[in-house]
Amino acid sequence: MFIRAGGALKKNLIRIALGLLLALVFFGHAAKFYQISLLNTLDAFVYDARLRLTAQGGVDERIVILDIDEKSLAEVGRWPWSRDTMAALVNKLFDSYEITLLGFDVVFAEPDRSSGLASLESMADGVLKNDTAFQSALKALRGELDFDKRFADALSKRPVVLGYYFTNLDQANRNGALPAPVLQPEDFKGRTVDFTSWSGFGGNLPEFQGKAISAGHFNPIVDFDGTSRRVPMLVEHEGKYYESLSLAMVRVLLGNPRIVPGYPEGETNSGPEWLDLPAEQGILRIPVDEYGASLIPYRGLQGSFTYLPAADALTGRLKQEQLKGKIVLLGTTAPGLMDLRVTPVGSTYPGVEIHANLVAGMLDSSIKQKPSYVLGADVLLLSLCTISLAFLLPILSPLRATVLASGILLAVACLNFLLWSSGLVMPLAAVLSAILTLYALNMSWGYFVETRSKRQFAELFGQYVPPELVDEMARDPERYSMDGKNAELTVLFSDVRGFTSISEGLDPKELTQLMNAYLGAMTRVVQKNRGTLDKYIGDAIMAFWGAPVADADHARHAVTTALEMQAELRTLDEPFKQRGWPALHIGIGINSGTMTVGDMGSKVRKSYTVMGDAVNLGSRLEGITKQYGVGIIVSDSTKALVKDVIYRELDRVRVKGKDEPVGIFEPLGVAGQIDKAAQDELKLWNQALRLYRQQDWDQAELQLYNLSRMCPDRYLYQVYAKRIAYCRANPPGESWDGVTTFETK
Secondary structure: OHHHHHHHHHHOHHHHHHHHHHHHHHHHHHOOOOOOHHHHHHHHHHHHHHHHHHOOOOOEEEEEEEEEOHHHHHHHOOOOOOHHHHHHHHHHHHHHOOOOEEEEOOOOOOOOOOOOHHHHHHHHOOOOOOOHHHHHHHHHHHHHHOHHHHHHHHHOOOOEEEEEEEEOOOOOOEEOEOOOOOEOHHHHOOOOOOOOEOOEEEOEOHHHHHHOOEEEEOOOEEOOOOEEEEEEOEEEEOOEEEEEHHHHHHHHHOOOOOOEEEOOOOOOOOOOOEEEEEEOOEEEEEEOOOOOEEEOOOOOOOOOEEEEEHHHHHOOOOOHHHOOOOEEEEEEOOOOOOOEEEEOOEEEEEHHHHHHHHHHHHHHOOOOEOOOHHHHHHHHHHHHHHHHHHHHHHHOOHHHHHHHHHHHHHHHHHHHHHHHHOOEOOOOHHHHHHHHHHHHHHHHOOOOOOOHHHHHHHHHHOOOOOHHHHHHHHHOHHHOOOOOEEEEEEEEEEEEOOHHHHHHOOOHHHHHHHHHHHHHHHHHHHHHOOOEEEEEEOOEEEEEEOOOOOOOOHHHHHHHHHHHHHHHHHHOHHHHHHOOOOOOOEEEEEEEEEEEEEEEEOOOOEEEEEEOHHHHHHHHHHHOHHHHOOOEEEEHHHHHHOOOEEEEEEEEEEOOOOOOOEEEEEEEEEOOOOOHHHHHHHHHHHHHHHHHHOOOHHHHHHHHHHHHHHOOOOHHHHHHHHHHHHHHHOOOOOOOOOEEEOOOO
């Protein structure tokens, strides 16, 4: 037996050597000699998935978020509110509602100017300096008009934790006052720490900071993928160490115990791995990493804590039991003020709720930890798995190799999940990827065979669908047919604007080269997103999704394709310009619905295509893009299937050949990737459109005027301005449904 095994090993030396080389590559990543970005991305994905899967869920009743929401802003006024209002709110929370603790996720960095005191004092020091009556009146009124003093007095001797932030954007940016540092370098007993360091800060006014019992920063740590998974419990500024807002709140709850850095036994050079808070109730231990940060223990999706409008608390409309004895965080979710974060549990997650999760996690001791020995354990596990597989897989049959690799994969995943359940975080992507890569290497070594089925499918569908879909179809050929059938699909039409004039300005050879470059680029985008290329109609492209390979996300892939086609078109501008060709502009129409799909035509020529009213509507939508000056129009049926894209509503239209009106929209991009200026413009546009449909011509025209100033090149606003002028001259009447009818294709 040993002789046979030795012979098998000798026969497969190249495969074994390649396996060990792959193992070495993954070992270097796990040991942090270098980092493979793809593995980091996979680890982040696995971490987020585990977090969502094991999230506690439910609403934590101990913590309430007092929300400066749109309702509160509408009732009290725009932010920032006057300090006498804030003082009244603080007094109300403690005196009437009897809350336990108040934390501010906002900064009070500038003096209040709403009372006019500053102007009166300037007059008292200037033109009215010798006016004794004015001076006496000002002295009598100063107490009532000094709103900052009122707020400072409201903070005094109460369990209130202020918020502030650090910054590195401008070293000279040092506004307001910082609280006293919680740790000095000597508190780390000569050990080197690698905490996040900041040069500047934005603090509260000194009179507020002096009266508040504590304060904490609300800086997050944003990972490489833009996601907030950690918050630094301690940060460094000018050699001193400051605590986070959530840590400061927990310390106030516990009676402000000191912070004691904790180290693993036998470690003499490493930084702290936890922070101890020795309170009367016992020692509360908070895990931290080498950067002094803690993993955020998200309870679940947004709304894991009770949100109450700040205005309702200010006016006393809340019941006392809603706040009595609660830990309260004051923050905002109002548009324009919202502090949104990308998190493992949501791409638009309020920053104030991150602090709430951390406070709850510290109190429950539910923060996951990643101690220093995890690195060694990860390297050891990866080495054992990869070295054993590098030697065993080449000498095993495909079935036994599959069983072995699957068994090790399952065992590693279960071990990782058990460690997670016990509060330990251990990387998983490197070892899983190494196992899968070694398995794939050995399975593919002798398997490069083209089957007849695959060739047949390539001949039938290769001109329509990308090669990867042909391969997918070939694996199960019984499921696919060229026969006609009805199916829910999404169709896309695109057309080059002004193609006639373009073609007249180029000779046939140049026109051919231009069209080949353009159609090639657009087709690659279609196929990248699993689309079926139906046909080219001159300069136009027709494609659809959902057949021959079923695609539950057919609408999403079509909208993504349209956005990417417009982006790809802009990358052609420079090479076209260098060749003396004009820049191209295209209109794209997309519709989803029931269509007939199949191989249609005659004996002379057939084509795998789609037909039906839903297809015709897609073509009509492409035709009216120029009427609104937009590059893409999707129907309401497509929009309903792709909910995570931000849209600009354009109109409700009745196109030629269709009696029922259709809502049309312009996709702007994926939610979370639209900048604030675009969001503000969209909000104003939605208001203008609502006013237009309500026949409030004056207000709608004013809104459109403001929008046109913001975006003078947006043709859509000119279209509606002309419509308003027409409607003023020809009032549509009360029965008007706001639908625009197009009589031509």
